[in-house]
Amino acid sequence: MDLTIKKMQRYLKEKYKKAKPEDMKNTKRYFLKLIEEVGELAEAIRKEQRMEENNIKGTIEEELSDVLYYILMIANTYDIDLDTCFRLKEELNSVRYGFTLKIDDIQEDDAK
Numbered sequence: 001m002d003l004t005i006k007k008m009q010r011y012l013k014e015k016y017k018k019a020k021p022e023d024m025k026n027t028k029r030y031f032l033k034l035i036e037e038v039g040e041l042a043e044a045i046r047k048e049q050r051m052e053e054n055n056i057k058g059t060i061e062e063e064l065s066d067v068l069y070y071i072l073m074i075a076n077t078y079d080i081d082l083d084t085c086f087r088l089k090e091e092l093n094s095v096r097y098g099f100t101l102k103i104d105d106i107q108e109d110d111a112k
């Protein structure tokens with residue numbers, strides 16, 4: 001089953017609602033963690049540490065996942081629907097930079 005931004009946000013919301021409801025609004029903590037993970041990503045990129053055979057520890061793949069995780073968590077603390085926001089922002093970018101490709105021009109199975 002494909003993973004979507006919407007599903008990732010819902011998964012994290014459910015996970016924290018049950019386990020750590022007090023963390024659901026801790027934007028500051030998630031923002032600081034995001035910056036921490038961006039630093040780890042910088043190091044992984046500098047060292048060109050790529051994942052091999054699903055061994056993700058200390059790799060660019062791991063740190064990108066961590067950065068995404070905290071972006072999703074920050075969005076959740078504000079109840080922001082990132083799917084909708086990304087679409088709206090891409091519409092603005094299309095006008096600004098003159099791109100004609102729309103998100104819905106991409107089919108789910110295009111990458112397979």
Ligand SMILES: [Mg+2]
Pocket residue numbers: 037040062063066
């Ligand atoms: Mg990390």
